[in-house]
Amino acid sequence: xxxxxxxPIVIEARQFTDSGxxxxxxxxxxANWCGGKLxxxxxxxxxxxxxxxxxxxRASFGDWIIQGVHGEFYPCKPDIFAETYRPLRNLVDxxxxxxxxLAYWAAEIAQRPYPTP
Numbered sequence: 001x002x003x004x005x006x007x008p009i010v011i012e013a014r015q016f017t018d019s020g021x022x023x024x025x026x027x028x029x030x031a032n033w034c035g036g037k038l039x040x041x042x043x044x045x046x047x048x049x050x051x052x053x054x055x056x057x058r059a060s061f062g063d064w065i066i067q068g069v070h071g072e073f074y075p076c077k078p079d080i081f082a083e084t085y086r087p088l089r090n091l092v093d094x095x096x097x098x099x100x101x102l103a104y105w106a107a108e109i110a111q112r113p114y115p116t117p
Contacts, residue, residue: 008107010088012067013081016048016059034065034073050075 031038036050048059052074059075066076
């Protein structure tokens, strides 16, 4: 069996969190960003329904919503996100860097060992 390594790419992701105030505005903004729908029901925790090519997926509190390389959105559980991605901040100015610069830094970061907690 052949083995493969995920290519180092730069993605944008935002976490669906409970702000503590139960103000739905940040949740609605997150749902709008990913083209999803915020669902708030009495007696249930809010969640976001995200349309994907594979059908609708649900993002719950703590989940990350990822924008993929082709502009697609999908939810990711926090433990999988932590195992798969590292923050790019403090290494390059994300707002002004070109895609080539971001890809270079992503490749550089991928070569470094993860820090141990």
